[in-house]
Amino acid sequence: MNMRNGKIGIIDLSTGVSSEEDFVGDVLTAGVLRALLAKHGPDSIVLGTGLLTGSLIPASCAGTLTAGQKTMPLLGHAGIELKLSGFDFLVLKGKAPNWGYVWTRDGIVELVELRESPQLNSWQRTDKIRADQGDSKIQVVSGGPWCDAGSPAAQLVVDHWGGEDKVGMGAEFGKRNLAAVAFRGMGELEIADPEAHFEGSVALMKGHLSRLGPNKGLQSYYEGAGREDFVSLVHRYIGCYGCPFPCRTYLKTEEDPKEMRFMHKEPGYLHYDVPALEMATQVGLSSRDATRVLTRCAQAGAEPVAVLTAAAVGGGRPDVASIESLLSRRADVKPVNKGNFESSLPSLKDYETCLGLGLCPRYWAKVGFDIRSLSSCAESAIGHTLQ
Numbered sequence: 001m002n003m004r005n006g007k008i009g010i011i012d013l014s015t016g017v018s019s020e021e022d023f024v025g026d027v028l029t030a031g032v033l034r035a036l037l038a039k040h041g042p043d044s045i046v047l048g049t050g051l052l053t054g055s056l057i058p059a060s061c062a063g064t065l066t067a068g069q070k071t072m073p074l075l076g077h078a079g080i081e082l083k084l085s086g087f088d089f090l091v092l093k094g095k096a097p098n099w100g101y102v103w104t105r106d107g108i109v110e111l112v113e114l115r116e117s118p119q120l121n122s123w124q125r126t127d128k129i130r131a132d133q134g135d136s137k138i139q140v141v142s143g144g145p146w147c148d149a150g151s152p153a154a155q156l157v158v159d160h161w162g163g164e165d166k167v168g169m170g171a172e173f174g175k176r177n178l179a180a181v182a183f184r185g186m187g188e189l190e191i192a193d194p195e196a197h198f199e200g201s202v203a204l205m206k207g208h209l210s211r212l213g214p215n216k217g218l219q220s221y222y223e224g225a226g227r228e229d230f231v232s233l234v235h236r237y238i239g240c241y242g243c244p245f246p247c248r249t250y251l252k253t254e255e256d257p258k259e260m261r262f263m264h265k266e267p268g269y270l271h272y273d274v275p276a277l278e279m280a281t282q283v284g285l286s287s288r289d290a291t292r293v294l295t296r297c298a299q300a301g302a303e304p305v306a307v308l309t310a311a312a313v314g315g316g317r318p319d320v321a322s323i324e325s326l327l328s329r330r331a332d333v334k335p336v337n338k339g340n341f342e343s344s345l346p347s348l349k350d351y352e353t354c355l356g357l358g359l360c361p362r363y364w365a366k367v368g369f370d371i372r373s374l375s376s377c378a379e380s381a382i383g384h385t386l387q
């Protein structure tokens, strides 16, 4: 099947038993998610890839993670890596008896115990999983202590960084004794007409770039990243899979930003969480301190807009130390309903369609999301008209 593996991986966390089902059809992701939740139980967690995830269409990097009514995007290299692991969708059922993580690669899905997980923050979990499995390119969607505790203001992080989970997905992991989900794949995807798809994708990208002009990383999407103290800390811009106009900007706070080697264990942070940066500015943090706070929040698995909002209660001016102290008082922080990628497109329907196709909503909002503009390119990949 073009652009699909034709397989759904299923694991019962309560027993560790895994199985697989055929996936027939290449309808958009939202419909499949509903069907999988109906079949495997509304308490299941479903990870999904989009129809065009991993194609040559610009910014076709997106996957999704759904629990109940909550869905968060999986960006960076997580969506493509999930698809190349051999599954189009992954269903996680039940609750694990002990802390552990789901490990998926090359058509295999298993539950690996990680009993020390409650002592590890999200960064330590990612590093440990990569070290234990012997591959630094493993993609890890990880919880932290706030997720373990089931805090409604928790966030999952994707490969160390926060910004995708604005729906409280972290608590869903905690409820199931799930420390993380990790995937890696070396699979291949079939394309209906590779030559036409390549040419169509290049033409799409050229058309976009000629309209967009020079890229300035996050500043190209969010004016606040043009602040002098933000720009002075910029180390480099990083794109997700297939993104020609990246929003991701890495800031170094603990060493010279122009130093290309990493000399310090935690030199900085990858920014793409616009609402968190807006809130940090609003409470009076410098870009350096905002970066430090977002790092601590990501490690704890705490959603930073909620943390910063709580830190500003009473009208005081929070600093890094007071926010670090707040991170040890989860009960004082309530969730805040503020989307990041969810706010990119004008309608929820467009957002869901964009994600269902496997496309980054932020990039496609910037270039103008119009399904007609990409339909012939998509059709050269999947071999039939887009439904």
Ligand code: SF4
Pocket (backbone or CB within 6 Å): 059, 061, 075, 076, 238, 239, 240, 241, 243, 244, 245, 246, 247, 248, 272, 360, 361, 362, 363
């Ligand atoms: S716009 Fe940002 S989040 Fe979207 S694909 Fe590009 S780098 Fe990734």
